[in-house]
Amino acid sequence: MxxxxxxxxxxxxxxxxxxxxxxxxxxxxxxxxxxxxxxxxxxxxxxxxxxxxxxxxxxxxxxxxxxxxxxxxxxxxxxxxxxxxxxxxxxxxxxxxxxxxxxxxxxxxxxxxxxxxxxxxxxxxxxxxxxxxxxxxxxxxxxxxxxxxxxxxxxxxxxxxxTAMDAVTGLSGSGPAYVFLLIDALSDGGVAAGLKRDAATLLAAQTVYGAAKMVLETGKHPDVLRDQVTSPAGTTIAGVRVLENRGLRGALIDAVIAATEKSRELGK
CATH class of the missing domain: 3.40.50.720 (NAD(P)-binding Rossmann-like Domain)
Incomplete structure (x- = not known):
């Protein structure tokens, strides 16, 4: 229209x-x-x-x-x-x-x-x-x-x-940088596992894009979609366990909060 x-x-x-x-x-x-x-x-x-x-x-x-x-x-x-x-x-x-x-x-x-x-x-x-x-x-x-x-x-x-704009800044405004970092790290992991750089970056970026699209188009909670790809005693749960042990979830939460607080400071 x-x-x-x-x-x-x-x-x-x-x-x-x-x-x-x-x-x-x-x-x-x-x-x-x-x-x-x-x-x-x-x-x-x-x-x-x-x-x-x-x-x-x-x-x-x-x-x-x-x-x-x-x-x-x-x-x-x-x-x-x-x-x-x-x-x-x-x-x-x-x-x-x-x-x-x-x-x-x-x-x-x-x-x-x-x-x-x-x-x-x-x-x-x-x-x-x-x-x-x-x-x-x-x-x-x-x-x-x-x-x-x-x-x-x-x-x-x-x-x-x-009143929510600072939180928006911390999440979606600054968020692309967090995702770029994630893609770069996944690509590094692929290279460390034996992939060529261009293939690793493509695999990482398309995987992030596809996962995000599933969340948006299915309307399902990310936890539900994660469970669907996490088989008992399989490869995915082995990787997820490492991410949880290394504090990925907490680090991302803290990143959003830190960026939100910084936005509030800059707005004063």
């Missing part, structure tokens, strides 16, 4: 490009997508690659878009917001993927517009992102539905309360 919306982006970095790539596959018409970036070469690259409008400076589209993404680095956010907040339409939906930028700050800057805070992750760039979003006071069910459909074009999305 397509969306008859005009969508603008302040910032043309990796996350913005991932979203552009997703929504231009059928969700939003390419001619209704506008990107502003401070580098002319980057604008030319995005325009040529996706057939969208891209330019240095956002004045040409700020008063025309229905949805405006703030896709800029935290240190550049204050300046960028000051430049655009008086130029966007009163009913423009403001979506922020700026890390640490709270709804309170966003609503103070965009007093008339509905605002939504989003925490995406890097697999967005391959259409498999996991995003969470928290709506401000003026963003209701209609706005939440728009956000859900836009983000679903590049993966999956769930709505959460803003």
């Amino acid at each position: 397509g969306m008859d919306l005009r969508i603008g982006f302040i910032g043309g970095g990796a996350m913005a490009e991932a979203l552009v790539a997703g929504i231009t596959q059928g969700t939003v018409s390419r001619e209704n997508v506008f990107v502003s970036d401070h580098k002319a070469a980057r604008c030319q690259e995005l325009a040529a690659k996706y057939g969208i409008h891209a330019c240095v400076g956002a004045d040409s589209f700020l008063d025309k878009v229905d949805v405006l993404f703030l896709a800029i680095k935290p240190q550049a956010a204050a300046k960028a917001i000051a430049e655009v907040r008086d130029k966007v339409g009163e009913h423009t939906l403001i979506l922020s993927i700026v890390a640490g930028l709270t709804l309170t700050v966003l609503e103070a800057s965009f007093a008339k517009q509905p605002v939504v805070r989003i925490m995406p992750n890097t697999p967005l760039s391959v259409g498999a992102g996991m995003s969470a979003f928290a709506c401000g006071k003026k963003a209701g069910q209609a706005e939440a539905a728009i956000v859900q459909e836009i983000l679903a074009a590049a993966g999956r999305a769930i709505e959460v309360s803003e």
Whole structure:
């Protein structure tokens, strides 16, 4: 289902490009997508690659878009917001993927517009992102539905309360790094067991991908799926026993908690 919306982006970095790539596959018409970036070469690259409008400076589209993404680095956010907040339409939906930028700050800057805070992750760039979003006071069910459909074009999305955003950061925001580490370790194990590196990495990555897909598509608890592959006195339980003895489960839990606490510190 397509969306008859005009969508603008302040910032043309990796996350913005991932979203552009997703929504231009059928969700939003390419001619209704506008990107502003401070580098002319980057604008030319995005325009040529996706057939969208891209330019240095956002004045040409700020008063025309229905949805405006703030896709800029935290240190550049204050300046960028000051430049655009008086130029966007009163009913423009403001979506922020700026890390640490709270709804309170966003609503103070965009007093008339509905605002939504989003925490995406890097697999967005391959259409498999996991995003969470928290709506401000003026963003209701209609706005939440728009956000859900836009983000679903590049993966999956769930709505959460803003108080949960630090935990989202610790789990899905930082989580790809944990999984990359896991894949690398599994690949090392394969090499140690006699496999060639490229084969070991492929086996490890596809195994993680397949296992994750089973959880998502079957709806079964991970413990149930694990039991299905763990035969009595077999190879799998021998490996699982080592992982349990070495504290893999506890280490992953502690990693999520540590990243969550760090996110809270950075947001103060």
